[in-house]
Amino acid sequence: MPFEIRRLYYLYDVPGGATRGGHAHRALEQLIIAMSGSFTVVLDDGESRRRVSLRRSFYGLYIPTMIWRELEDFSSGAVCSVLASEFYDASDYYRDYDEFRRDAAKLRGEAGA
Numbered sequence: 001m002p003f004e005i006r007r008l009y010y011l012y013d014v015p016g017g018a019t020r021g022g023h024a025h026r027a028l029e030q031l032i033i034a035m036s037g038s039f040t041v042v043l044d045d046g047e048s049r050r051r052v053s054l055r056r057s058f059y060g061l062y063i064p065t066m067i068w069r070e071l072e073d074f075s076s077g078a079v080c081s082v083l084a085s086e087f088y089d090a091s092d093y094y095r096d097y098d099e100f101r102r103d104a105a106k107l108r109g110e111a112g113a
Helices: 097-108
Strands: 007-012 020-025 030-036 039-044 049-054 060-063 068-072 079-084
Touching: 030 049, 039 060
Parallel strands: none
Antiparallel strands: 007 079, 020 068, 030 060, 030 079, 039 049, 039 068
């Protein structure tokens, strides 16, 4: 593990067609595991997006700081386990995508950001 685990939570009984996530973190890191069933994680660094399908409990997806994430395409009975590097802190969240993109561009040192 690239971080000390300070929090563990689960997502389950997610209705078909629903998404979870839709945010990024300033300091928190996560490891996401499909404990049962499958789902897709959409990762966005402010410049590009990629999709990762999780469907095996022996694989985990590490998400570092400053990555926008959305979880979608949950199969029936899917259970998502999330190991987090920090306790819950509402001030650590980016919930506005435009604000996240501006700050991500600043961190990359882009002019005009």
